[in-house]
Amino acid sequence: MNSHVPRTDHATPPPRLSWMLALATLGFLVSFWAWSLLAPLAPALRQELGLTPFQQSLVVATPVLVGSLGRIPIGALTDRVGARVMFPLVTAATILPVLYLGHAADSLAEVLVGGFLLGLGGTTFAIGVPFVNSWYPPGRRGLALGVFGIGTGGTAISAFTTVQLTDAVGRNFPFDLVAVLLAVYALTACLFLRDNPGRAVTAESLLARTAATLRMAVAWQTALLYAVSFGGFVAFSVYLPTYLTTAFGLERSDAATRTAGFVLLAVAMRPVGGWLSDRVRPVPVLVTAYAMVAALALVAATEAPLVPLGTISFLGMAAALGAGAGAVFALVARLVPPERVGSVTGVVGAAGGLGGFFPPLVMGVVNSVTRDFTWGYVLLAATAAVAGVFTATVVRRRTR
Structure with missing residues (x-):
């Protein structure tokens, strides 16, 4: 049987709404930046590791596929425990594959393992949408969710900067930079991100909710x-x-x-x-x-x-x-x-x-x-x- 805490209206000052939206968008942007780190480096990895075109495509596709499918359980978990838990948890966990790919992965198998785990960064979309939806009234949700969607620009930041930073500073630097940004965001989200106290919360299990x-x-x-x-x-x-x-x-x-x-x-x-x-x-x-x-x-x-x-x-x-x-x-x-x-x-x-x-x-x-x-x-x-x-x-x- 489905049960949930009914949503109630809470008077929230507009600055706090904007602050919550900005925090969610920033987390989405940084995690998508991390999620997209491998794609710009695929040609270099092909030369470095002697990859075939199919293997190169596999390196690029792995985090995208995992990140896309991973949104299903992550979205269901967010309904249950809230974005205040999920945003810091997922962004902090993404640090590990970022550092692994930057410092330890030097074979196709290791890059694929790192890419699989890096897919976690692509799941934050399913955290931010219900979070923003819960804070904004129906007449303003479209614009608010659209602003949150600007976080997809993290892929563009990765495309514009990863190769340039690698050439200018070193192969590890883009990964180190993104790992630091993820850590800063995870800490910031722990301190300042708040779920709407009136958000609807389901009591179903993860499997029941997904089904x-x-x-x-x-x-x-x-x-x-x-x-x-x-x-x-x-x-x-x-x-x-x-x-x-x-x-x-x-x-x-x-x-x-x-x-x-x-x-x-x-x-x-x-x-x-x-x-x-x-x-x-x-x-x-x-x-x-x-x-x-x-x-x-x-x-x-x-x-x-x-x-x-x-x-x-x-x-x-x-x-x-x-x-x-x-x-x-x-x-x-x-x-x-x-x-x-x-x-x-x-x-x-x-x-x-x-x-x-x-x-x-x-x-x-x-x-x-x-x-x-x-x-x-x-x-x-x-x-x-x-x-x-x-x-x-x-x-x-x-x-x-």
Whole structure:
């Protein structure tokens, strides 16, 4: 039988709300920075350890897959014990694999073990969403969760700094720096992070709570929407450099800079999507976002000149995917009982992380078979269109 402490309204001064949101976002940012440390170093590790392309992909994929799937139990635990326990615990535990990878891992097996444990850093998403959701009133949750989502920018910080710091200071330095930041954050969270005393708390066991969540239709529906929006963002951030160098002959540095612009715009649009969802409801925001992605993917399918049409299409998709990701969690906040937000967030977050791996594989296969990228973008357009129709029909009926 489900039992929970009913949520009550507590008058909380706005500065404290902002402080709680800032602490959660900072923890998300630092842990995602840690989570992404291996990807920028993959080419160097390939040379250093004599890895095959598949082994290199495995090194990059391991922490992402573990971090994505790990959100399911971590979200369920957060519903039970709260973010005040989980945030310091998870960030402190992430220090160990960070230091291990920086100082002790010097073979493929050791790097994979370290990467597996490093996946823990990617689970903090499922801690922060229920935490922020519990503090903010319904009319402000979309914007608040969107601001929290800026923490995904930790992946961009890692991409921009890891190789440069390695070259300038030494191979160990990025790992040491992130370990120190994780320790500082864990201590800060212990001292200052507070759960809302009126948050809903479930009394179910972890297994019972997870099983109940997986039986919820809304969990799978929002997971599908997030797999398209955030999964599309992840896919582009991973595959866009390869596409730009292959299709347009750009230098790697130029392709990396353009991809960075894509990532930053998508991250910046996440709170915008949440804010719009507070104003006009999440469903119209999502339908518009998926329609934009479908239309602009068809433009990209024509392999139009990169300047200006190609650039406009990619940046437009970045804005739509970012806004869509923000709107999905505004939708979760509206449809999911407060005591289950963490559990559902775990499932939805896992779908988003895993959703980013299929499009690059599809694009690679399509390009290998047809020698162009047209059908890959046509499939993206079709997927976004299906997500838009699903949102406008099934999800809209559920919100009513």
